[in-house]
Amino acid sequence: MAKMCGWRCAWTSVTVLMGLTGAWAPETFISLEQSTWQISRSQPSVLEILPHRPSPSKCKPRHRTHPPDHTEESHQEYSRPASRIDHSVPHRRGVMAPGRGAVRLLTTAICIGLYSHCLAVPQELTDVEKVAALSKLQSQSSDGVIQLTKEVFDRYIVGPARPFTLYVLADALHMRNQGNMKLGQVAREYGLVASTLRKATPGKVFLTRAEFTSEKELFGKLGIVSLPHLALIPPSLPVGAAQAVGLTKDHAMPLNDYPWSAETIAGWVMETAGLPAVEINRPSLLKSRFAPVFMLLFMASAAVLGYRLYHAPFLRHTWIYMAGSLVIYWFSVSGGMYIIIRGMPFVQFDQRTRSSNLFLPGQGQLGAEGYIMGTQYLLFGLAVAAGTHLLPRVRDSAARRRLGYALIAGGALLMRSIMGTHHWKTGMTTHWY
Structure with a gap:
């Protein structure tokens, strides 16, 4: 549709241009060798078309012929009507009248502008x-x-x-x-x-x-x-x-x-x-043609690494297993799996106060809140374990007394913080029995 409209605009503009410029009307042109433009002395404002008097020799330069004295005969000769044209000689294409030339030049410019506008207007696509x-x-x-x-x-x-x-x-x-x-x-x-x-x-x-x-x-x-x-x-x-x-x-x-x-x-x-279901093609290493080779290399590497770790000397120390058990305990009581599965953010930014919140009221929890509470649980458990297993092994009674008071005070502060946070989030009060 867009191409058809463009061709129609082009054909219409070419047709108008040919008609207006005289391509189909040769009789509107007058030969330069047959007529000249001169201004009558009696009527200087009137443009007249006068028969051209050919020069005896075309090789010699033509001189401008001045009109004779302003006599009655010369006035009759040079004041012929502007519409009178000598039709005895066949007309050939040449110079057209200045009035028509200006009009046609203006019309040509208008047609070109319309044609350009027709091409510039975006057409609707199919x-x-x-x-x-x-x-x-x-x-x-x-x-x-x-x-x-x-x-x-x-x-x-x-x-x-x-x-x-x-x-x-x-x-x-x-x-x-x-x-x-x-x-x-x-x-x-x-x-x-x-x-x-x-x-x-x-x-x-x-x-x-x-x-x-x-x-x-x-x-x-x-x-x-x-x-x-x-x-x-x-x-x-x-x-x-x-x-x-x-x-x-x-x-x-x-x-x-x-x-x-x-x-x-x-x-x-x-x-x-309204289309049938399709299967999503997710890029994966397992779908690669080299997946069996990678699997064999991974299994061989895992076997060699496991064998070397089993016979490594540092794995014979008990403190490694103690530290590992404490890390597992801390990760469990912190709600690490909940944070990972739910995708909870570490902190929350408050737009009103322009500050970061570490704790949320209610049942939900942020990442920082879970890890802080898990650390408090771990420290309280270590204080109780130190009071029951480490404190009796101290031989000095004064040092044993000071260490016992410090463990009791630290445990009390940790318990107060844990219970206060629980009451703030749930509204429930802890009862002592």
Whole structure:
């Protein structure tokens, strides 16, 4: 359609130009050898066309012939009507009248301007051209995700309908490492889905990403007010150039299973697009052709290392096992597995007070809180163990007394801190029996 409109504009402009410049009207031209332009003395403002008097010899230079004295006969000869032309000699193409030349020059300039404007106006692309352009952008991306900008949106998405289904992931580079949002992890999983669908469903589904910092206007047009957000633009949904896109809650991916994995995103995408499910191709070392060789090398190295450690002299010392048991105890009472599985942040930044919080009220806990409480549990247990096993071995009674008082005071302070934190988080008071 765009090419056809361009050819029509070109043909129309060429036709008008040929008609206006006299290419089809040779009778509008007058030969330079047959007429000359002179100004009558009686009417200096009137342009007249006078028959040219040929020179006896064409080799000699022509001299300007001055009009004779202003007599009655000369006045009649040089004051002929401007429209009187000698038609006895056949006309040939030459110089046209100055009045018509100025008009035609102006008309030519106007036609050229209209033709340039016709070519400059962007024409609406067809569905095939839109799919081809988006497929090219998809192939140029490393992970198959198209960077959605306002220009791309207005060029390929705006319209009453589309032959493809579009998905938009809202992203913000400055918030990828904040708390539980995990935008960076979701972006990587989204890229795995895009790379898989690029080969499985070419031209049917396009996955795009919109960045908040550079595309704030596009966020407002799509109605994205919070993150994370993954939106669907169906093929039949009309999208206007100046109006907001009419997306509803049904066009957004649910947040039940957030952070979304690649399999979760692919399942929702294929279900909403009406396409069969696909298997996500995750890059893995086990899928490599050299995986059996790596497995054999790993097993051989592990066997040699285990044999050498078993016969190493330092493994005969009991303090190594004591330290290992204390580390395991500290990791257990700190809730290390809970922090790793839940992905709890180490600290929480408060926007109102502009400070970092180490403790959270309620049932949840941060990473720093768990490790601090685990350290208090470990120190209290070491104080009790020292009072029952180390203190009786001190022979000096005064030193034994001072050490006992120090262990009791330290244990009491640790117990008070642990009980106070428990009461602050749960509201429950510890009863002594």
